[in-house]
Amino acid sequence: MARSDRIVILTGAGVSAESGLGTFRDEGGLWAKFDPMKLATPEAFADDPETVLGFYNARRANLSDAKANAAHHALAELEQNWMMDGRSDFLLVTQNIDDLHEQAGSASLLHMHGELLRTRCSLCDHLFYDREDMAIDRLCPACTKAGGLRPHVVWFGEMPLGLDQIYAALSRCDLFVAIGTSGTVYPAAGFVSEARRNGAHTVELTLEPGEISDFFSERHYGPATEVVPEWVQGLG
Numbered sequence: 001m002a003r004s005d006r007i008v009i010l011t012g013a014g015v016s017a018e019s020g021l022g023t024f025r026d027e028g029g030l031w032a033k034f035d036p037m038k039l040a041t042p043e044a045f046a047d048d049p050e051t052v053l054g055f056y057n058a059r060r061a062n063l064s065d066a067k068a069n070a071a072h073h074a075l076a077e078l079e080q081n082w083m084m085d086g087r088s089d090f091l092l093v094t095q096n097i098d099d100l101h102e103q104a105g106s107a108s109l110l111h112m113h114g115e116l117l118r119t120r121c122s123l124c125d126h127l128f129y130d131r132e133d134m135a136i137d138r139l140c141p142a143c144t145k146a147g148g149l150r151p152h153v154v155w156f157g158e159m160p161l162g163l164d165q166i167y168a169a170l171s172r173c174d175l176f177v178a179i180g181t182s183g184t185v186y187p188a189a190g191f192v193s194e195a196r197r198n199g200a201h202t203v204e205l206t207l208e209p210g211e212i213s214d215f216f217s218e219r220h221y222g223p224a225t226e227v228v229p230e231w232v233q234g235l236g
């Protein structure tokens, strides 16, 4: 296969599973324990902000002792080598709201579903890095009003972030790699078709075949901490 020059990588919860952070749709996953319609929608936040904020505060606390794993580190190393080899485009799109890619050193990174460690004021749109608990009576540090603070996370029914940049990268890329995602949530699940349409080589690295596996020209199954470093090593 010719040497790739422009890569788009998409990661999902599976890349963080071995760091102890749950996935959503596996056995015992988050959405098996909690109803996303009651916790991850703007309506749920409007109806019962305390419960929604409590859910995200617990996930934020859970993140504090999670560490990047070998898959995150392999992707950060790939990015450094990619740029050093003079290849032109590298974009890591993650559906994850954890900070493990950042911990590993990834820089060209786009959180399309937002970030658990950022809080946004829905009254003034102030966005800030925050490890504290969110509460409905907590004052926004910018507009000093209460009642607007929410996690900077894309809820069901809201627009994912960075789609213009993502589709522009997909239209140019010659290599698309999906890692640890079930391919059940759009628009992310449609990225592989977009990349194929533009002639990219497509690779799936995940635990087991999922809903979009047939769209990939190359597939490697197993735990991300094994298949991702192996695949990165084998890249020309």
Ligand code: APR
Residues within 6 Å of the ligand: 011, 012, 013, 014, 015, 017, 018, 023, 024, 025, 026, 029, 095, 096, 113, 179, 180, 181, 182, 183, 184, 185, 205, 206, 207, 208, 210, 222, 223, 224, 225
């Ligand atoms: N290594 C690699 N892949 C794994 C591992 C592992 N150790 N463990 C699980 N997986 C795979 C599962 O096989 C599954 O395909 O990771 C995938 C996890 O799928 P989901 O739980 O559906 O997570 P994801 O695809 O990221 O969900 C997408 O849905 O609820 C929304 O916003 C949420 O970003 C999330 C989106």
